[in-house]
Each structure stands twice: as C-alpha cells, then as structure tokens.
Amino acid sequence: MMTIPCPHCGVRDENEFQCGGTAHLTRPALDASDREWGEYLYFRDNPKGGHRERWRHAYGCGRWFNLVRDTVTHEISAVYPITETPPR
Amino acid sequence: MSNRYSAWALVRGAFARHANWPAAWRDASPKPAYDVIIVGGGGHGLAAAYYLAKNHGITNVAVVERGWIGGGNTGRNTTIIRSNYLYPESARLYDFSLRQYERLSEELNYNVMVSQRGLVLLAHSRHDLDAMSRWANAMRMNGVDAELIGRDELASRVPGLDLSPRARIPVLGGFVQRRAGTARHDAVAWGYARAASALGVDILQNCEVRGFVTSDGRVTGVDTNRGRIAAGRIGIAAAGHSSVLAALAGFRLPVTSYALQALVSEPVKPVLDTVVLSPGTGAYLSQSDKGELVIGAMLDLFPSYAQRGSFAITQSILAGVLAMFPAYARLKMLRQWAGIVDVVHDSSPIIGPTPVPGLYINCGWGTGGFKGIPVGGWTLAHVLATGENHPLAEPFQLDRFTNGRLIDEAAASGIAH
Numbered sequence: 001m002m003t004i005p006c007p008h009c010g011v012r013d014e015n016e017f018q019c020g021g022t023a024h025l026t027r028p029a030l031d032a033s034d035r036e037w038g039e040y041l042y043f044r045d046n047p048k049g050g051h052r053e054r055w056r057h058a059y060g061c062g063r064w065f066n067l068v069r070d071t072v073t074h075e076i077s078a079v080y081p082i083t084e085t086p087p088r
Numbered sequence: 089m090s091n092r093y094s095a096w097a098l099v100r101g102a103f104a105r106h107a108n109w110p111a112a113w114r115d116a117s118p119k120p121a122y123d124v125i126i127v128g129g130g131g132h133g134l135a136a137a138y139y140l141a142k143n144h145g146i147t148n149v150a151v152v153e154r155g156w157i158g159g160g161n162t163g164r165n166t167t168i169i170r171s172n173y174l175y176p177e178s179a180r181l182y183d184f185s186l187r188q189y190e191r192l193s194e195e196l197n198y199n200v201m202v203s204q205r206g207l208v209l210l211a212h213s214r215h216d217l218d219a220m221s222r223w224a225n226a227m228r229m230n231g232v233d234a235e236l237i238g239r240d241e242l243a244s245r246v247p248g249l250d251l252s253p254r255a256r257i258p259v260l261g262g263f264v265q266r267r268a269g270t271a272r273h274d275a276v277a278w279g280y281a282r283a284a285s286a287l288g289v290d291i292l293q294n295c296e297v298r299g300f301v302t303s304d305g306r307v308t309g310v311d312t313n314r315g316r317i318a319a320g321r322i323g324i325a326a327a328g329h330s331s332v333l334a335a336l337a338g339f340r341l342p343v344t345s346y347a348l349q350a351l352v353s354e355p356v357k358p359v360l361d362t363v364v365l366s367p368g369t370g371a372y373l374s375q376s377d378k379g380e381l382v383i384g385a386m387l388d389l390f391p392s393y394a395q396r397g398s399f400a401i402t403q404s405i406l407a408g409v410l411a412m413f414p415a416y417a418r419l420k421m422l423r424q425w426a427g428i429v430d431v432v433h434d435s436s437p438i439i440g441p442t443p444v445p446g447l448y449i450n451c452g453w454g455t456g457g458f459k460g461i462p463v464g465g466w467t468l469a470h471v472l473a474t475g476e477n478h479p480l481a482e483p484f485q486l487d488r489f490t491n492g493r494l495i496d497e498a499a500a501s502g503i504a505h
C-alpha cells in the first residue's frame with residue numbers, strides 16, 4: 001500500500017485517494033483536427049519511470065493535487081498544487 | 089511433430105519411469121535474420137508464430153522474449169475464457185477465440201485443460217438485472233449462448249453463495265454463459281511454443297528488444313541484448329510493455345499500463361464448480377483443478393509497471409468475496425501477485441499495422457486477453473503474412489481513436505475497471 005502526502009491533510013493511505021491520470025494535458029483549440037483531438041483524448045506517453053499525474057484526496061479533503069511518481073518503484077518524488085507547473 | 093503425446097506415449101514413458109521425456113520445444117539461439125520477428129513470448133506472440141507457420145507456411149520466424157515464455161500475463165492470469173461481449177464486432181472476435189479453445193488440445197496435441205464449467209455473472213440490483221437482460225439478449229442476437237438465471241438456479245449452481253435475506257450484498261439473479269470456463273494458462277503458452285517450434289519457429293528467451301532498426305522509415309530489424317536481428321516484418325505482442333516498445337519505434341499508443349492482481353487460497357476439496365463474477369464487488373473466482381480458489385480483482389487504478397498488487401485492492405477484493413461467500417472466511421491465502429495490463433479506453437484490443445511500415449502490433453487486451461490468445465495470434469499472423477487486416481480484426485485498428493469508431497466494451501472486463 002502506498003502512502004500519499006496530501007498537501008492539505010498530510011500523509012495518508014492510498015485507499016483514501018483516487019488517481020486522475022496524466023497531468024498537464026492541454027485541451028486543443030476547437031478547430032483541432034481529428035488526429036489532434038484523438039491524441040489529446042486517448043494517446044499517452046505511459047512512461048515506465050517518472051510520471052506527472054493528478055490525484056484527488058477523495059475520502060479526505062476532496063481536493064486535487066499533482067504528484068511526480070515512479071511507475072516502477074511507486075516512489076513519490078514531488079507533490080505540488082493542481083494549478084502549478086511541474087517542478088524541474 | 090517428432091514426439092506426439094498420446095495415452096500410448098504415457099504408458100511407454102511409465103516403463104522408463106518418466107525419465108526420458110525430451111524437452112517439449114527448442115530453446116534456440118538468434119540467427120542474423122528472419123522473415124518475421126515477434127516481440128513478446130506470451131500467448132499472443134507464440135500463437136502468432138504458430139499460425140504464421142501453420143496457416144501461412146512462414147516458418148523462418150523468431151519469437152523474441154526478454155524473460156521466459158509465459159512469464160508475463162499469460163502465466164499470471166486467472167485463466168477464464170468466455171465470449172460474453174456486447175457488440176457484434178467483439179462477439180465475432182471472442183467467440184472465434186472460444187471456438188478455437190474448444191479444439192485447441194487436439195490442434196496442438198497438448199492438453200490445455202479446457203474446462204467449460206460455465207461463467208455466472210451476478211446481479212445485485214434491479215438495474216443490474218436490466219443491464220444483464222440487455223447484455224444476455226445482445227449475446228444471443230450475436231449467436232453466442234447466454235441464459236438469464238434466477239435465484240433458485242443460483243442456489244444450486246453456486247453453493248455457498250449468500251442468498252439469505254441478511255446478505256450484505258443482495259443477489260437478485262444473474263446470467264450464465266455455459267460454454268465459458270477455464271483453461272490451463274501455462275499449457276497454452278507451452279502448447280503453442282511446442283507446436284510452433286516443431287514447425288521450425290525459433291524461440292529466443294532472455295532476449296530483450298532494446299531498439300528498432302529502420303531504413304527509409306521502414307522497420308528492418310531489432311536490437312537486442314543478444315545482438316541485432318534483421319527481419320522485414322515485425323509484430324509486437326508485449327501487453328503491459330506495448331507503450332515502451334512503441335516509444336522505441338517512435339510512436340505513442342492509446343494505452344495505460346496498470347497492475348491487475350490475483351490471489352489463490354490453499355487447496356481445498358471441491359466447493360465451486362463454475363466461475364462466479366460479481367461486477368458489484370469487483371471480485372471473481374473459480375476453483376482450480378488442484379483445489380485452490382483462484383480469486384481475481386479489479387485493477388489497481390493508477391499507472392504502474394510494478395508486478396505486485398496494492399494491498400488496498402487485496403483487502404477490498406477479499407472483503408467482497410467474503411460478503412458473497414461467508415463460509416470462505418477461514419481459508420488461508422497462499423499467493424498474491426500482479427501482472428501489468430495494457431488498458432485502452434474502449435477495453436477492446438488493437439490488432440494491425442502501426443505508423444511504422446513493416447511494424448505491426450497486437451495489444452490493448454488489458455484485463456481480458458487470455459481468452460483472446462487464439463484469435464489474437466491468428467489475426468496478427470494474418471496481417472504479418474499478407475499485409476492485409478484479417479476481417480475479424482478490421483474493426484480493431486489504431487485509427488478508431490482518431491475517427492471515433494470505438495468499440496466501447498464495458499463488458500470486456502465484466503467488472504468495473
């Protein structure tokens with residue numbers, strides 16, 4: 001079981017959280033081509049290693065935030081607010 | 089096949105105290121070049137190699153596996169085979185697969201232990217009942233067997249299921265696909281490997297693809313830890329690692345990798361002679377021929393390449409199983425593990441060309457591709473051999489994610505993934 005540091009509530013067990021998938025996807029303009037729209041909706045890097053992703057503290061404060069997490073070790077290397085750009 | 093298995097062969101083996109059984113297939117060393125290379129020695133890759141040789145006469149083929157064959161999801165799954173899908177495209181695909189399974193032991197001369205013990209899906213609410221009537225009716229319209237069953241039949245088919253008024257999770261009914269069941273997962277990998285190897289296919293283990301070689305944009309080979317191997321056509325069948333291989337070839341897939349876990353209990357006497365699946369609790373179970381209860385879970389719903397399962401899901405699945413079968417409370421669990429599955433948005437596979445000429449892919453089976461091994465291998469072999477999609481695979485192309493023709497099979501998982 002992972003423990004996840006909610007920026008608002010502190011470190012809590014994984015089953016209080018819900019993962020919202022890859023972070024920082026930008027919605028294309030309305031005149032986007034089918035290809036761009038499909039890329040946005042479905043195509044992902046799906047990296048083996050570091051991944052920037054959104055999480056929600058569903059059974060806690062209910063708020064969204066971002067994590068940088070390794071998809072192999074599950075180690076969390078950064079936590080930052082949902083509106084912020086990822087750390088370098 | 090040089091060594092046909094039969095009852096007579098068993099008797100002969102017994103006289104030699106079973107000491108002289110030869111290896112079932114050749115563990116080959118890489119040649120510099122092949123006509124076709126398949127990346128991934130799971131069921132889909134091995135089946136593709138077999139059907140390339142058998143259906144198309146292409147035998148200069150290598151299956152390149154980074155670990156050992158069947159060491160991926162093919163050797164980690166809960167072995168359920170079924171074809172209870174909603175849409176005509178899926179019904180055709182999966183029922184073709186189930187029909188191949190029905191004759192696979194004869195086809196391969198290898199006992200894959202297909203057991204059509206039926207699959208029961210439980211309805212826990214009025215809405216479940218309505219949804220299941222629609223589902224079962226759709227299956228029958230597509231020519232696949234399905235029957236709605238009531239609580240009386242459930243009581244006799246699934247002993248131990250809590251149908252009492254006090255049940256924590258009420259069961260109102262369900263439906264059964266009687267032709268569904270289980271097969272031995274390792275045997276499927278080994279049987280295809282043996283049959284392919286006998287037809288001349290090279291199986292290369294401990295051989296990891298680390299890059300693709302291209303020339304004028306076409307794929308011409310792979311770089312591996314055992315050197316460069318050339319081939320004009322290459323098929324990828326790497327399940328949870330599909331995106332990693334796609335990235336090596338320079339494109340992306342509509343795939344996210346998740347851990348899917350399962351557990352087995354200590355072996356007990358026969359208590360359950362069918363497969364039971366509860367969409368409501370996310371759990372499904374069957375009893376193996378050795379007596380272990382084989383319990384499958386829902387996904388660990390965050391991206392992962394770690395082949396373990398989160399304890400949070402283990403807990404909730406066991407809670408679900410015990411709510412349905414209170415009598416199992418004293419069973420001890422022996423093992424828990426996970427495999428990395430390749431999930432796409434519409435829960436339907438992708439079998440066909442990639443953006444790189446000469447490179448083809450079979451992926452996206454997610455939580456349910458064991459049942460699809462025969463058809464996945466068959467259709468990947470077809471496109472590798474002919475350059476044309478097999479009619480069964482035509483709807484299951486990568487372009488559906490840009491033109492919007494998804495085949496949205498919530499039924500693919502059967503449980504709420």
Ligand SMILES: Cc1cc2nc3c(=O)[nH]c(=O)nc-3n(C[C@H](O)[C@H](O)[C@H](O)COP(=O)(O)OP(=O)(O)OC[C@H]3O[C@@H](n4cnc5c(N)ncnc54)[C@H](O)[C@@H]3O)c2cc1C
Pocket residue numbers: 127128129130131132133152153154155156157158159160161162163164165166167168169295296297298325326327328329333348349350384425426427428429453454455456457458459460
């Ligand atoms: C716990 C669990 C339960 C499941 N239950 C069921 C079920 O009951 N019924 C059902 O139908 N399906 C089930 N599935 C899904 C099913 O197991 C898979 O869809 C199916 O086995 C996929 O087969 P495959 O041959 O595509 O992949 P795999 O068997 O995973 O084979 C892919 C192979 O590719 C190799 N590979 C990866 N990268 C490289 C590389 N770079 N170079 C060389 N080789 C590489 C891997 O080592 C692996 O052996 C379950 C899965 C899991 C994990």
Ligand SMILES: [Zn+2]
Pocket residue numbers: 006007008009010057060061062063
């Ligand atoms: Zn919180």
